[in-house]
Amino acid sequence: MAATLTPDELLTTTRAVRKRLDLTKSVDRKTIEECISIASQAPNAGNAQSVHFLVVTDPERRASLAALYRRCSAGYFASRKPSMLPSSGDPVRDAAMERKFESELYLNEHLHEVPVHVIPCIIGRTDGLGIPAQAALWGSVYPAAWSFMLAGRVRGLAMTFTTIHLRAEEEAAGLLGIPFKEVMQAGLLPVAHAKGTRFRRGLRRPVSELAHWERW
Numbered sequence: 626m627a628a629t630l631t632p633d634e635l636l637t638t639t640r641a642v643r644k645r646l647d648l649t650k651s652v653d654r655k656t657i658e659e660c661i662s663i664a665s666q667a668p669n670a671g672n673a674q675s676v677h678f679l680v681v682t683d684p685e686r687r688a689s690l691a692a693l694y695r696r697c698s699a700g701y702f703a704s705r706k707p708s709m710l711p712s713s714g715d716p717v718r719d720a721a722m723e724r725k726f727e728s729e730l731y732l733n734e735h736l737h738e739v740p741v742h743v744i745p746c747i748i749g750r751t752d753g754l755g756i757p758a759q760a761a762l763w764g765s766v767y768p769a770a771w772s773f774m775l776a777g778r779v780r781g782l783a784m785t786f787t788t789i790h791l792r793a794e795e796e797a798a799g800l801l802g803i804p805f806k807e808v809m810q811a812g813l814l815p816v817a818h819a820k821g822t823r824f825r826r827g828l829r830r831p832v833s834e835l836a837h838w839e840r841w
């Protein structure tokens with residue numbers, strides 16, 4: 626179990642965790658089910674309750690998903706090496722981007738070893754829909770996925786949102802028996818026990834740059 630966290634600590638220190646995933650320890654089914662139960666309480670458009678979670682623990686299926694993920698990410702890793710990108714002018718931000726890249730690369734290489742792959746899904750597809758209908762679908766599945774992450778955090782689990790495999794979403798659907806035309810995958814959460822319990826706030830812009838009062 627993670628250390629007791631205040632609501633503000635939970636919301637500000639639940640990070641994208643990759644290198645601190647414990648690849649040696651299994652995650653029990655009950656804990657995942659508790660997280661899904663909590664996630665099901667997230668707001669959802671029209672109270673349609675159309676968010677589902679596909680949980681993959683089978684090693685061979687995880688290996689296939691990881692291979693697909695790596696195929697999807699190859700272009701990204703080839704073109705986004707921090708050394709190839711222009712400096713932001715802020716050494717702290719540049720260093721953070723470099724750490725992020727290394728961390729992404731680590732997950733990319735170890736994804737098959739992460740004990741649980743959770744795929745949040747929604748009944749319906751956004752293809753060809755207008756913005757309000759798209760917002761209703763994405764805006765239903767992401768709050769639930771974030772609640773899943775938060776519920777996992779207080780139970781000592783860690784993960785990160787990933788979306789790279791969606792470049793081959795239909796192939797992943799075939800692999801997992803998801804009816805692609807009716808059900809959309811929103812990402813892949815690689816879930817494991819966290820190594821350690823202390824996580825820091827992320828690097829973010831100050832409120833003065835983010836908040837727009839009365840008009841943009």
Ligand SMILES: Cc1cc2nc3c(=O)[nH]c(=O)nc-3n(C[C@H](O)[C@H](O)[C@H](O)COP(=O)(O)O)c2cc1C
Binds near residue numbers: 725728729788
């Ligand atoms: C919609 C979404 C998609 C993301 N996709 C990926 C991904 O494909 N692979 C990955 O390693 N991280 C992915 N991330 C994690 C982000 O890189 C991470 O949240 C960001 O670097 C900020 O880190 P922090 O949340 O710890 O502050 C994604 C995050 C979000 C919200």
